[in-house]
Amino acid sequence: EPEVTQTPSHQVTQMGQEVILRCVPISNHLYFYWYRQILGQKVEFLVSFYNNEISEKSEIFDDQFSVERPDGSNFTLKIRSTKLEDSAMYFCASSEYGGLWNTEAFFGQGTRLTVV
């Protein structure tokens, strides 16, 4: 069964460093998402991506963050100048359709980011 894959499963980084989280969405899906979940808190929307550009972004997704689809399969989230409060689980998801008539999103297993 097709699935979303994320790498790495766990990333430890020093404060101030840049990290890149990687995702391979399901191959026929057109919409991609990144979410963040701080331990014990809600799943927070960061950004959605369609047709090689950002479709929507939340107030969390500031200049510290960027997304890219560098090739036909990968979808990446870059976090610059990491802070302690960036420590969280980051989930990638993809769906066949998006917008107001979006279809179900399928999630990867997540990358646990720990900033020390």
Place this chain on the structure above:
Amino acid sequence: QKEVEQNSGPLSVPEGAIASLNCTYSDRGSQSFFWYRQYSGKSPELIMSIYSNGDKEDGRFTAQLNKASQYVSLLIRDSQPSDSATYLCAGGKDMRFGAGTRLTVKP
């Protein structure tokens, strides 16, 4: 900001009972809604999607959508201890999530 709200606190039901979970949303343009289940330390897993007003049943799960009231609900019949998890409502063009409702099913 277009929100999806789940305001109910932790829910505890005995095994075999019906668990009722609720969600409201603010964007009247939203057409699609989803219920996910999340076990601790795991990623959200899709339970059901609902696009039309009314009820949609899948096994022990029934999702209900009322677009006039901007309300989505999930009923779990014959609750089992394995249903114990956090249930997340999602919808809107951002696919935003509510805060979740932690369900505990006691044997």
